Amino acid sequence: MAELKKAVNKMEEQGIPRAVLSEGILTIDVDSHVETMEEQEDARWHQLLNAHRTKKILTGQLGGIEKLDSGWTVAITYYNGFRILIPMDEMMINLSGDGREHSDTLNRQTRIANNMLGSDIDFIIRDLDEQSRSVVASRKDAMLKKRQMFYFNEDEEEKPMLYPGRIVEARVIAVAPKVVRLEVFGVEVSVRARDMAWEWMVDASEKFQVGDLTLVMVNQINIRSVEEMEISVDAKSATANVNKDNLKRCVRQGKYVGIITDVYKGTYFIRLNIGVNAVAHSCNMASLPSKRDEVGFVVTRINDKFEVAEGIITRMIKRGA
Incomplete structure (x- = not known):
């Protein structure tokens, strides 16, 4: 013990801090302290x-x-x-x-x-x-608490932070093939996949994943109380419409490749690989194609009003999964 005291006194005389002799963690910077777990x-x-x-x-x-x-x-x-x-x-x-x-x-x-x-x-x-x-x-x-903060305002003459017409950020909290569930500042809302993007999708998970943040336009807010609220939003209105520009890539009688995104009452909805939405009312094939199939498509008409190409499915390229 006496030898230890001598050593301590000698180190102090040399300007070495006592911290180096403590039973704690010896650090590079002898005056610092490392927290234990x-x-x-x-x-x-x-x-x-x-x-x-x-x-x-x-x-x-x-x-x-x-x-x-x-x-x-x-x-x-x-x-x-x-x-x-x-x-x-x-x-x-x-x-x-x-x-x-x-x-x-x-x-x-x-x-x-x-x-x-x-x-x-x-x-x-x-x-x-x-x-x-x-x-x-x-x-x-x-x-x-978030609803109170963002959808209400104590001063009736001022707008709350969230109101119809405003573009806001939303959390993607669940994704199904045709629906995306969002949380918009304390309010959950389900949005159809066709309202989430200008281009047609086979499955919403092609573009949206759980945990993503996405911009949406607030269209309507219906407030009965803080606990009873409904909102309507869509992501298309928050982004530029590229359909018209993409449609210029098509020409009548042009032949293109696309994926069938949906089939309804004999009408085929297709997303062409050139980024154009297309509709086919007829199919020149022995066996009818299905959703997710990759097909050949011939354009017969450019429909500027609905921003789609209309035409005929001419052949099967690859069956979908």
Whole structure:
């Protein structure tokens, strides 16, 4: 012990800080301090405590759907390394138009939430347990708070931040072949794929993925209360219409290749590889083509009014998947 004290005194005389002799982590900069894993976790937990106290809106990625031993169905997200549980009835999932009106509500919510996996969601912490460091949160609280912030204004003479005619950024939270589900500042809305892009698509996932941000035009807002709101948006109006310019690439009697994006009552809707939407009312083939098939197409008319090329399917090039 005496030798250790001598060494310490000698190092102090030489101007070497005592920090190098501590039992902690020896750092390159001897006057600095490296946080241990426990200290880092405590700091991150403290951030959650502050967020809980201030009702701050936090954002995490929807990582899973689980049914707990208690029978509770919850959505799972992580924030600052901590597991956050959001009860399914606190996810505030818009069920209108899902086509399952007579099914169990929880099953409908869970089905849509499964399609939302990987999307960013907002939440406000409802409760924390210091001992187990478990967290329960509500997406509903966060969405209602965002609605109050963006769709309402205390001064009636001023416009709120979000109003019809404004172009805003929206989150893509789920994608189906013909529908894209968006979250627009606290309001969920489903938009038909044909209203999301000027070019026709076989599947909306060709252009949109869960987690994307996209620009949309707000068309209508119907507010009965903060909890009861409906909005109408589309992405086409937020971008330039290139159909007219693309249509100039076509000529009558021109032969082109395209993909059949849809078939309805004998009419074929095609996206030509040159970027033009086309319609065929007849098909000169022994076997009829189907959606996703790659076909040859001859233009018989340029329809400027509807911004499409009209013509005939002449041959099969490749069957779709």
